[in-house]
Each structure stands twice: as C-alpha cells, then as structure tokens.
Amino acid sequence: MALFITLEGGEGSGKTTVATSLADRARERGAEVVLTREPGGTPLGAAIRESLFRGDEPMGGWTEAFLFLADRAEHVERVIRPSLARGAVVICDRFADSTIAYQAYGRGLDLDLLQQLNRVATGGATPNLTLLLDVPVAIGLARTRQETFDRIGQETTDFHNRVYEGFGRLAIAEPDRIKSIDAAQPLDAVVAEAWELVAARLARIGFPGRG
Numbered sequence: 001m002a003l004f005i006t007l008e009g010g011e012g013s014g015k016t017t018v019a020t021s022l023a024d025r026a027r028e029r030g031a032e033v034v035l036t037r038e039p040g041g042t043p044l045g046a047a048i049r050e051s052l053f054r055g056d057e058p059m060g061g062w063t064e065a066f067l068f069l070a071d072r073a074e075h076v077e078r079v080i081r082p083s084l085a086r087g088a089v090v091i092c093d094r095f096a097d098s099t100i101a102y103q104a105y106g107r108g109l110d111l112d113l114l115q116q117l118n119r120v121a122t123g124g125a126t127p128n129l130t131l132l133l134d135v136p137v138a139i140g141l142a143r144t145r146q147e148t149f150d151r152i153g154q155e156t157t158d159f160h161n162r163v164y165e166g167f168g169r170l171a172i173a174e175p176d177r178i179k180s181i182d183a184a185q186p187l188d189a190v191v192a193e194a195w196e197l198v199a200a201r202l203a204r205i206g207f208p209g210r211g
C-alpha cells in the first residue's frame with residue numbers, strides 16, 4: 001500500500017504549494033498521508049536546518065553537504081521508513097535529488113561520491129515517483145520574496161542555472177521515476193498535472209485515486 005513521492009525543483013518552483021495540495025487530495029481518497037520535507041523533517045533535522053540557513057556565515061561545501069546528508073539519514077530512519085512500513089503515502093518536499101542538483105551541479109562537489117553518500121543516507125529508500133517542477137530560474141526566483149532568501153537562495157544566477165541543469169540531467173537519466181512538469185503554468189494547471197500522476201500511482205495500490 002505504501003507510496004513514496006518526492007517533489008523537486010529550484011527555488012520558487014511551487015513544491016511546497018503543490019505538495020500540500022496533493023496531500024489534501026490523497027487524504028480525501030482515504031490514504032494516510034505523511035507530508036514532510038528536507039531539510040527539517042525531524043526535531044534534529046529542524047536544528048540542522050537552523051544551522052544550515054542561520055545568518056550569512058560562509059560554510060564549506062562538504063560541511064553543507066554532510067549537514068543535508070545527516071538530516072536525510074535521520075529523516076529516513078525516523079519518519080520515512082516507518083511511515084512506508086505501515087503503508088502510508090509519504091510526500092516529501094525535496095530529497096536526495098536536491099543534493100545532486102545543488103551540491104554536485106551547483107557547488108561542483110564530486111557527483112559519484114555524493115551519489116554513494118546519498119545511498120548511505122537513504123539506506124536505499126528510493127521514491128516511487130518524483131515530480132520535478134520545472135520553472136525557468138528567473139521566474140522561480142521572482143516568486144520567492146527576497147527577504148525570505150536563505151544562504152543558498154542568495155546564490156548567483158549562475159549557481160541556480162547549474163542547479164537547473166542538474167535537475168534536467170537527473171530527469172533524463174531516470175525517466176521512469178522522475179516526471180517533469182511545466183511549473184511556469186498557472187498553479188491550477190501544475191496541480192492538475194501533478195495530481196494526474198499521483199492518482200495513477202494511488203490507483204495502482206488500490207485507492208480510488210482518479211477524479
């Protein structure tokens with residue numbers, strides 16, 4: 001019965017808004033839904049999130065990567081794996097693909113090593129479906145209020161362009177898992193497309209997902 005869905009994309013692509021809407025719709029169809037996020041999906045993760053984004057202090061690239069990975073290891077062990085084990089639908093706002101897009105493509109850290117470290121952090125937990133909300137960098141950044149930008153949100157346009165390219169490459173490499181959605185469309189259209197994909201997965205595990 002379990003289903004593991006992640007939402008990925010750049011800043012302001014609409015992940016949080018779409019994830020909430022998908023969770024509401026899946027609950028209406030009787031699923032137990034665990035809506036969670038990275039970083040910060042556990043009490044320890046909330047402290048890690050605070051360390052990652054507090055202030056403008058510079059942080060080493062690998063320090064940043066290990067903080068995201070530590071958050072993920074705790075999140076998988078404490079929240080994601082137990083929820084899936086009891087048959088819940090887990091909807092997670094960002095997961096392992098963000099580390100590849102931001103820390104490998106964005107920061108330029110070793111991609112193979114980060115993939116290995118992701119495998120350690122996730123213990124092999126892999127999403128059944130990843131919705132990549134694809135929006136041009138300039139549109140996404142314009143949607144996010146400047147004053148809410150954190151250390152990573154404040155990065156250069158070049159950095160965000162590399163992240164965008166990274167997500168695109170991941171989608172090409174894993175077309176069965178990662179489904180790209182044009183997130184420059186009006187929100188209703190984005191949610192409708194995302195729900196279509198989720199409803200099909202829910203139907204496969206026995207929920208009346210369509211409609």
Ligand code: T5A
Nearest residue numbers: 011012013014015016017038068098099102143152186187
């Ligand atoms: N990170 C994270 C890493 O570097 N490595 C990692 O391994 C992980 C896990 C997370 C930061 O950490 C980085 C990535 C991030 O920089 P965060 O606070 O979770 O920080 O930031 P984001 O995930 O980027 O959240 P944002 O709030 O910036 O973007 P969302 O969630 O994609 O967008 P959302 O839903 O909040 O929407 C933003 C605004 O746009 C509007 C919404 O109403 C809202 O006002 N909107 C639309 N408007 C018009 N049309 C649409 N289609 C719209 N969709 C949304």
